[in-house]
Amino acid sequence: MIDYRNYLKEYDGPPIRIMEVCGTHTASIAHTGIVSLISSKIQLISGPGCPVCVTVTEYIDRLIDLSLTPDTVVVTFGDMIRVTGRSKSLQDVRSEGGQVRMVYSPMDTLALAKLEPAKTFVFAAIGFETTTAVYAALMDEMIREGLTNIRLLTSLKTMPRCIEWVCSMQGGIDGFLAPGHVSVITGSSLFEPLARDFHVPFAVAGFEAEQILMALFALVKMIEGKESRVMNLYPAAVTRDGNLTAKDMIHTYFESCDAAWRGMGVIAESGMVLRDIYGKYDAGSRNLYCDHSHHPMCRCDKVITGALKPKECPLFGKICTPQAPQGACMVSAEGSCCSYFVNRRND
Amino acid sequence: MAHGSGGKATSDLISSIFARHFDNPVLAKMEDAAVVPGAARLAMTTDSFVVTPLVFAGGDIGKLAVCGTVNDLAMSGAKPMYLTCGFILEEGVETEDLERIAASMSTAAKEAGVLIVAGDTKVIEGKGGLYINTSGVGFLPEGDFEVSASFLRTGDMILLSGTLGDHHATILSARMGIENTIQSDCAPLHGMVSALQDSKVHIRAMRDVTRGGLATVLHEFAVASNKCLRIEERLIPVKDQVKGLCGILGLDPLYMANEGKMVAAVAKEDAELALSCLRKSPYGEAAAIIGEVISGEEGTLLLLTEAGGVRMLTELYGEGLPRIC
Numbered sequence: 001m002i003d004y005r006n007y008l009k010e011y012d013g014p015p016i017r018i019m020e021v022c023g024t025h026t027a028s029i030a031h032t033g034i035v036s037l038i039s040s041k042i043q044l045i046s047g048p049g050c051p052v053c054v055t056v057t058e059y060i061d062r063l064i065d066l067s068l069t070p071d072t073v074v075v076t077f078g079d080m081i082r083v084t085g086r087s088k089s090l091q092d093v094r095s096e097g098g099q100v101r102m103v104y105s106p107m108d109t110l111a112l113a114k115l116e117p118a119k120t121f122v123f124a125a126i127g128f129e130t131t132t133a134v135y136a137a138l139m140d141e142m143i144r145e146g147l148t149n150i151r152l153l154t155s156l157k158t159m160p161r162c163i164e165w166v167c168s169m170q171g172g173i174d175g176f177l178a179p180g181h182v183s184v185i186t187g188s189s190l191f192e193p194l195a196r197d198f199h200v201p202f203a204v205a206g207f208e209a210e211q212i213l214m215a216l217f218a219l220v221k222m223i224e225g226k227e228s229r230v231m232n233l234y235p236a237a238v239t240r241d242g243n244l245t246a247k248d249m250i251h252t253y254f255e256s257c258d259a260a261w262r263g264m265g266v267i268a269e270s271g272m273v274l275r276d277i278y279g280k281y282d283a284g285s286r287n288l289y290c291d292h293s294h295h296p297m298c299r300c301d302k303v304i305t306g307a308l309k310p311k312e313c314p315l316f317g318k319i320c321t322p323q324a325p326q327g328a329c330m331v332s333a334e335g336s337c338c339s340y341f342v343n344r345r346n347d
Numbered sequence: 348m349a350h351g352s353g354g355k356a357t358s359d360l361i362s363s364i365f366a367r368h369f370d371n372p373v374l375a376k377m378e379d380a381a382v383v384p385g386a387a388r389l390a391m392t393t394d395s396f397v398v399t400p401l402v403f404a405g406g407d408i409g410k411l412a413v414c415g416t417v418n419d420l421a422m423s424g425a426k427p428m429y430l431t432c433g434f435i436l437e438e439g440v441e442t443e444d445l446e447r448i449a450a451s452m453s454t455a456a457k458e459a460g461v462l463i464v465a466g467d468t469k470v471i472e473g474k475g476g477l478y479i480n481t482s483g484v485g486f487l488p489e490g491d492f493e494v495s496a497s498f499l500r501t502g503d504m505i506l507l508s509g510t511l512g513d514h515h516a517t518i519l520s521a522r523m524g525i526e527n528t529i530q531s532d533c534a535p536l537h538g539m540v541s542a543l544q545d546s547k548v549h550i551r552a553m554r555d556v557t558r559g560g561l562a563t564v565l566h567e568f569a570v571a572s573n574k575c576l577r578i579e580e581r582l583i584p585v586k587d588q589v590k591g592l593c594g595i596l597g598l599d600p601l602y603m604a605n606e607g608k609m610v611a612a613v614a615k616e617d618a619e620l621a622l623s624c625l626r627k628s629p630y631g632e633a634a635a636i637i638g639e640v641i642s643g644e645e646g647t648l649l650l651l652t653e654a655g656g657v658r659m660l661t662e663l664y665g666e667g668l669p670r671i672c
Contacts, residue, residue, distance in 0.1 A: 005655075024597075027597070030658065031599065031652070031658060032652050032653075032654040032656050032658070033650070033651075033652040033654065033655075033656020033657045033658040034654065034656055035656070036656045036657040036658075037654065037655060037656045104523055104596075209652070209653070209654030209656070210654065213654070321664075322664035323664065333597070338664075341664075342661055342664050343658060343659060343660075343661075344659035344661060345659075
């Protein structure tokens with residue numbers, strides 16, 4: 001058997017660009033020091049897999065408006081509180097009386113809603129296929145319990161169209177480290193049409209160092225052999241068809257829609273929104289497409305798509321730091337810029 | 348609100364709970380100020396405690412308020428001697444909770460060998476919250492004993508007194524309603540420090556590893572001394588349950604808060620002796636040598652990961668966990 005660690009370290013062929021689509025992979029790569037274990041000819045590019053980072057400013061502004069509406073409380077994951085919309089963040093409006101609660105799970109909204117039935121609780125429902133399954137479970141539970149004071153403001157994204165968009169860009173990506181969590185729900189077959197159409201290999205990977213290294217090795221070998229297959233290297237959690245129960249539940253409540261991505265604009269059929277019959281649970285999620293960068297020199301758009309490395313943004317580490325983030329990529333711990341900054345990555 | 352009026356209700360509260368639990372000859376005089384013997388060199392510190400929940404697995408806010416200040420004194424090399432404590436109580440605090448907290452402060456103070464010599468109580472409007480400030484005075488040993496993060500030298504070894512993340516994981520589990528058997532590590536560290544001093548270990552720097560976690564403390568060491576520190580992930584003890592919780596919640600033990608752990612940089616030749624001193628303490632059984640000061644890029648902290656990679660560590664960015672101590 002080939003020593004894959006040694007192979008990755010000693011690789012001296014043509015430069016290779018591999019994109020890790022998922023923010024959890026970005027964080028894991030930083031935490032395990034994987035860049036120091038592979039040849040500098042293998043470049044790892046952070047992709048658009050951090051949900052906070054790809055959310056457009058109009059969505060944030062809508063959340064802010066809701067938080068300032070009487071008897072309305074915005075419920076959110078912690079990361080979203082610090083992201084700036086057109087001019088302010090949820091954190092900023094808290095001091096102006098904005099009602100914002102932070103939770104660790106969307107399901108915590110149920111308890112809040114029961115405790116204060118006179119208030120409407122709006123969950124800031126962002127995320128990819130994995131988290132959408134949790135929102136479907138939340139819908140299921142609140143309808144079962146007859147709760148009428150919970151709404152979702154959704155900015156839900158799906159992977160394939162966005163990867164397609166990245167593939168179609170010039171100066172492209174040679175291979176993709178496919179997102180493990182998303183694949184648990186969707187199945188690895190999701191990537192097969194992309195691999196075929198764009199002649200680019202995918203490796204579905206877990207989040208441990210060895211799992212990532214194995215996947216990188218598989219990608220390098222496929223790239224060298226000009227193969228464009230989907231390899232599932234996370235079989236303990238991912239099947240070819242995915243979690244059918246979760247997919248059914250998602251499709252019960254949500255339907256496909258066009259979605260706006262920071263830096264990429266509106267991509268057709270790349271998001272999900274509550275079906276019309278559940279429209280009364282929606283807090284106005286449709287058509288939130290506008291995106292205004294907080295700082296004119298912010299390059300989050302280029303970083304998200306892999307066109308620029310975080311350190312190539314003129315603001316990176318200077319006026320844009322985790323304490324004073326100018327763009328969304330510096331806010332979330334899984335954002336490319338934040339991860340590069342906090343871990344002092346030089347690649 | 349009458350309990351905070353300064354009149355009869357206040358003195359009843361003080362005598363029925365605080366004076367009874369903290370009883371000692373200095374406090375018993377009930378004067379405006381405590382008069383106590385001193386030393387040539389004193390260490391002084393103060394800290395406020397706002398943790399929620401007030402009572403958690405392995406401790407409560409009272410134990411935390413004593414240990415936190417005792418540990419700050421101990422890290423200067425001082426023997427902790429006296430504490431003062433100020434209570435701010437919100438209306439609605441249950442007397443039983445107050446009893447329990449005062450009793451646990453008393454137990455912790457006895458273990459640490461400190462006297463609580465002065466106190467104050469205020470009652471404000473609210474919803475049953477309780478906050479404690481403790482100030483402490485310690486006596487430094489005779490001679491010129493001094494430790495500082497700036498004293499690190501190349502070749503020094505880095506020791507950690509036990510597992511990381513226990514307190515952080517306890518508080519987070521309590522708030523999230525996660526059931527497990529993780530307990531806070533809240534404990535006084537003065538015993539370990541005096542063992543190191545008694546054994547004449549050349550200690551360059553010591554710090555208790557609280558908010559910000561190990562990485563934040565060692566990053567400070569690296570910057571203050573302008574040295575390169577390298578620690579090894581495989582040598583850093585973390586309990587399996589804590590590791591599991593970190594895996595689920597995406598936490599990093601290196602940045603989690605502790606309340607009964609210290610890190611020390613000592614001269615290389617004293618490292619094994621220092622390790623045996625730490626391990627003799629009931630709170631240091633899992634102590635380990637976790638790294639060293641190497642020649643490398645100045646002001647940096649490197650982690651050799653379990654995967655064999657190198658990761659550069661910085662101080663904690665972001666909020667950590669609010670109201671953890």
